[in-house]
Amino acid sequence: MIKVGIIGTGKIAETHLKAYAEFSERCRVVALANPGMDKAAALRDRFGLDCRLVQDYRELLRDGELDLVSICAPPHLHAEIAVNCLEAGVHVLIEKPMAMSLAECDRMLEAQASSGRLLSVVGQERFVDKNVKLKAVLESGLIGRIVHAQVESYWWRGRSYYDVWWRGSWEREGGGCTLNHGVHHMDLLQWMMGMPRSVQAVMSNTSHPNSELEDLSIAVFVYDGGALAQMTSSVVHHGEERQMVFQGERARVSAPWKVYASQELEDGFPVRHPKLEEEIEQFAGESETLKYDAHTGQVDDVLTAIENGSLKVLIDGHEGRKTLELITAVYEAAITGGRVELPLSPDSRFYTREGFLAAVSAYPLPERPKMSAPKASAIPANAESGGEA
Template identity: 55%
Template sequence: MIRVAVIGTGNISRLHISSYLAFPDRCRIVAFADIYPEKCREKAGEFGLDVEIFDSHKELLGRSDIDLISICTPPFCHAEIAVEFLNAGKHVIVEKPMAASLEECDRMLEAAGKSGKVLAVVAQNRFKDPVMNLKRVLDSGKIGRIVHAQVDSFWWRGHCYYDLWWRGTWEKEGGGCTLNHAVHHIDMLAWMMGRPLSVQALLSNTSHDNAEVEDISIAALQYPGGAVAQITSSVIHHGEEQQVIFQGERARISAPWKVSAMVSKSNGFPENNPQLEKELNDYYNSLPKLKYIDHKGEIDDVLTAVETGGQPLITGRSGSLTIEIITAIYKSGFERKTIDLPIAKDDPYYTVKGIRENAIHFHEKKSSVVNLGSGQEITVGSDYKNK
């Protein structure tokens, strides 16, 4: 039986808690910790749990009766908490984004390496059938070499969203929509295409004058072999349409699933290739369905890694690559120039301090509240299925 503690009991913790409760024969939640312990009591009551409650995660570091830690705190303290628990011999799953800088990611990876414990990063969208099967189709080689990718990470958040005490500041949130919303889609892109060679980006804040950070960014990425990609990260798009599109040499595929394949006429103009479209659709439809999806799918994967001594699908190294691409987007947007990857350890943007010193403050945060609509539903992204 894997014994679990949840650190940070805000909105996102609800998805962790309900996911652990889906596996009662494999794990048991034994403790909550939050600097606002009343949030712990609220969550315990909501789920009918008899758990110990603490106002500091440090009180749990020496506990031998806890095996796995879910970190659901604001991003600025992910690294500190993860490193302390890994050093204490605990397995760790940390909410996105993994950390606020590459230096923090490296410290987490070092601690995981020394302890031999699991370090997993939440990217629950990989555990959706359309996304998982999109990766499988790409890996099959049926569309040929990828030549272009398009990521539309479109979200919408009201002005008051950034009134929450830790949001909208470079110090506490670590960034805007690029780091905290598009992180899901940037993870997908990194998983499917790897590290780009270079990044060009622009940033803006068009609609949230109570936040220092960006509410939209647009980035262009260059990959080895000539492929290019574009990422739009936004919290100003009504409708929140989200998609990931890959153009291959032979066909176009995407999540939500859609196929288009063309061949050339003798004059160079296109005509449809229904045979390849059918082949791709048949292959996609033959792929197995995931047993568990979203956070539940990722929690199942992490529990399996703990039980077997294996590695989760989304490791600390996966999370670090996502942070590297996001860091390059910020550096390019701040400095208005092309940024080459990888980002070296002597780069100012390698550290939180360097990012904060160079960050553009689009506005200054004007108001701060402890809670925003406690108990109200939150949205965590598209299901990537055709409506």
């Protein structure tokens, strides 16, 4: 029986607890750690847990009672908590983003290597059927070489979203929609296409005067071989319609799922290619359905790696670092106004948290026009607040 502790008892901790509850025969949550004990107690009671409550997670590391922790604390605390847990011999599953800087990621990776414990970074979208199917089709070669990707990470968050004490701050949240919402699609993009050669980007804060951070960014990635990808990260898009579209030499595929294949006429103009579309559809239809999805799928992956002793997971610390490196490059490109080459060097001022904060503090996001508050009557009395991205 794997003994689990949850560090941080905010909204995302509920998602982790629901996932662990699916595997009650394999693991047991034995502790919740949070500075606010009332919040931890409320979560314990809601899930009917028989577990220990502590204000300081380090109490749990001294007596060796944990095998695995889920780190659900605010991003600026991720690196310190992860390093301390790994050095204490505890496996770590950590929420996105992995850390606040590449330097912190490297500290975490060093602690993981020296401890011989598992470090997995949450990327629940890799455990969703439509995304697994899409990746399999891309790797099959049926659509040909990818020449263009269009990624739309569209979310919407109101101003009060940034009234939470750690949000809206470069120092505590680490970044805006590019980091904390776009991270899901950024992870999928690098999982499906690999790391690009260079990045160019722009960003702005259009609608959230109580936040220091961007609420809209647009990035262009250039890959070896000439392929391009463009990605929009946003918390200002009504409807939150998200998609990933991959254009290959022979056909396009996307999530939400859609296939369209073309072949050329003698004059070079297109005509639809139904036979290839049928072949792609058949291949995609044969993809095995995942037994567990999203966070539950990733928790199963982590538990399995611990149980079989391999400690091999789909998203380890190196994969988590790649995603943060891509996001850091977007920020560097937007702030400097230039093309950023990858991989990023430790000599980059954006490599450390201190250097990153110094750079973004000097970057003036465009001044926002004054926006009138919505009339009270326009807000339904039973409106529900949004969850974590």
